[in-house]
Amino acid sequence: MNTLLNIIRQPWHWSISGAMIVLVMFLLIQAGRSFGVSSSFRALCAAGGAGKIAEYFRFDWKKQNWQLVFAMGAILGGFLSQQFLANPDPVALSEATLADLHTLAISNPAGSLVPEDLFNFDFLLTTRGILMFVGGGFLIGFGTRWAGGCTSGHAISGLANLQPPSLVAVVGFFIGGLAATHLLYPILFN
């Protein structure tokens, strides 16, 4: 039993994760839904009463409440994996990435999936923190709803279903992501 737990505690191979994503996709399609996470933001806004102000949120969000259940499931999964199955080692990054992180002065401590230097409330209240987390979060909400999907809806479901608008969206994701990584980060962390 302990050996099994130790195996599960190791980081999982990418192919297992890819296959599990497709399993989730299958279960959602089987249940008459589709695999897309960012539409939960729209449902949450609608649940918060945004329909009184904007037509976009005027729909029966209670029929979409499976998305909120899905989000809660993701939170629970995160909790369980952190409590019982966390990997005690640092993320096994490539040498090149470790060198780049060193240049940015961002550490990669053991047992942490996100940099502790950044993901805390002291950093959040700095100019860089507000720009990265409040600005970045805003762009996630604004961009995914404008594009009509995020990684799950466009990059995975959309590409798997050979949809041209999804391919265009994924090209957009990379234009934005590369710009932030290679232009914005060097300015923020020099």
Next chain:
Amino acid sequence: MSKSEAISWYRIQEMFRFQSFHMYGIIGVAVTLGAAMIAIMKKTGFHDATGHVPNFGPKAKTYWASILGGICFGLGWAMTGACPGPLYVLVGQGVWVVIVIIASALLGTFIYGLLRSRLPH
């Protein structure tokens, strides 16, 4: 998501620096297997649990929305190191500042809802 480190800010940085195959492997396997699954479903006339044929598109050809919205999301993805699914998982992991990111994403969604009719699609 947690166990394959797809929720890791570090892995997203690695992906946007093209320094590891890891994230491309996850997305590549998901797209390939997913494409095979959808092709089989279409071919065999799959019905879901509610007795309906799943809606496999075609998606609306709103290319301006795809590219411009996509660029916005890509910026946010790299800045926070997370896309919407992993944001929820990180809250479960107890990374509390992510709640601020989600709140900002909801604000972004709300502002999009307000501006929707004025944006190109």
